[in-house]
Amino acid sequence: MENVKRFDGKIAIVTGAGSGIGLATATQLIAGGARVVGADMSKDRLTAAAESLGKDFIPIAVDISAHDGPARVAAAASGPYDILINNAGIMDGFVPLTELEDATWEKVLSINATSMMRLTRQVLPGMIKAGHGAIVNLSSEASLRAICAGIAYSVSKHMVNGITKHIAAVYTQDGIRCNAVAPGGVSTNVGGEFLSDLSKERIAPVMSATFRGHMATPQQIADLICFLADDKAASNVNGAIIPCDNGWSVM
Ligand SMILES: NC(=O)c1ccc[n+]([C@@H]2O[C@H](COP(=O)([O-])OP(=O)(O)OC[C@H]3O[C@@H](n4cnc5c(N)ncnc54)[C@H](O)[C@@H]3O)[C@@H](O)[C@H]2O)c1
Known part of the structure; x- marks a missing residue:
């Protein structure tokens, strides 16, 4: 039993696996013994990830918000999948309602939320049939209060x-x-530029007053994701939204 790793024999999907939190998570899952389907729309990032992660990383270049995106990701390896990490996401330039264009709204919701629903709908029946599955979704401080984004x-x-x-x-x-x-x-590479003067005036000061400049590493977030993906360590954790912010949410 000595050399048994916590994700031995598991097969996982990580979206946005080419960069930042997704890349760190794929790296930790593979180090723990899993095979990982890594989906990303950047071919260059996937190529670099595949070179460093080796044969247990199965890259799939895909826009997860495309109509056939979720089906292509799910078909990249033979399931059922044990673990699904819904990680791919984009920022919105901190644009407030009065400056919001429909295209921004549609794109951000499509990638960050609708694609998550559609990929999970694709993968979940296999997990249900197998009788187990661990899903971890990337939320944000911006889901807990209103001053972290547009x-x-x-x-x-x-x-x-x-x-x-x-x-x-x-x-x-x-x-x-x-x-x-x-x-x-x-x-990470997600980008945090303010495209709005109103947000610079009304959001930025509140953020800097409470945030105190603590930037986490992608590995620190991946540590929590992998804890939640581990059926043994997190066997009784379900439906939790867990801040990973060194206390920012209570400031
Ligand atoms: N970085 C932060 O400060 C922060 C804070 C809170 C939450 N998050 C969330 O963490 C998640 C990961 O972000 P990150 O910070 O690692 O960003 P990142 O930009 O470094 O990595 C995201 C990856 O997702 C890929 N991607 C984006 N849209 C895609 C699409 N439509 N199809 C396929 N791939 C796509 C990008 O190519 C990129 O490689 C996101 O959901 C983000 O909202 C990030």
Whole structure:
């Protein structure tokens, strides 16, 4: 039993696996013994990830918000999948309601929330049939309060929390656990520029007064994601939205 790793024999999907939190999570899952389907829309990032992660990383270049995106991700390996990490997401430039364009709203909600629902709908029946599955969704501090993003991102992450709670409540009796991680600031490529003067004036000062400059590493977020993905360590954790922000949410 000595060399048994916590994810030995498991097969996982990680979306947005080419960068930041997704790449750190795929790295930890593979180090723990899993095979990982890594989905990302950036071919270059996937190529670099595949070179460093080796044969247990199965790259799939795909836009998860495309009509056939979720089906292509699910078909990249033969399931049923044990673990689904719904991680891919984009920011919204901190644009407030009065400056919001429909295209921004539709794109952010489509990638951050609708794609999560559609990919999970694709993967969940296999998990239910197998009698187990661990799903971890990437939420955000912006799902807990209103001062961390623009309206589209904030609403999309509130939707993530709703998706998470629904799955946890309805499918717990099928052996499914679904939890969400709500990071504060993390050093990644997601981009945090303010495209709005109103937000610079009204959001930025509140953020800097409470945030105190603590940027997490992607590995710190991946540590929590992998804890939640571990059926042994987190066997009784289901439907939780867990901040991972060094206390920012209570400031
Ligand atoms: N970085 C932060 O401060 C922070 C804070 C809270 C929550 N989050 C969330 O963490 C998650 C991961 O973000 P990150 O910070 O690692 O960002 P990142 O930009 O470093 O990585 C995200 C990856 O997702 C990919 N991606 C984006 N849209 C895609 C699509 N439609 N189809 C396929 N791939 C797509 C990108 O190519 C990129 O490689 C996101 O859901 C983000 O909202 C990040």
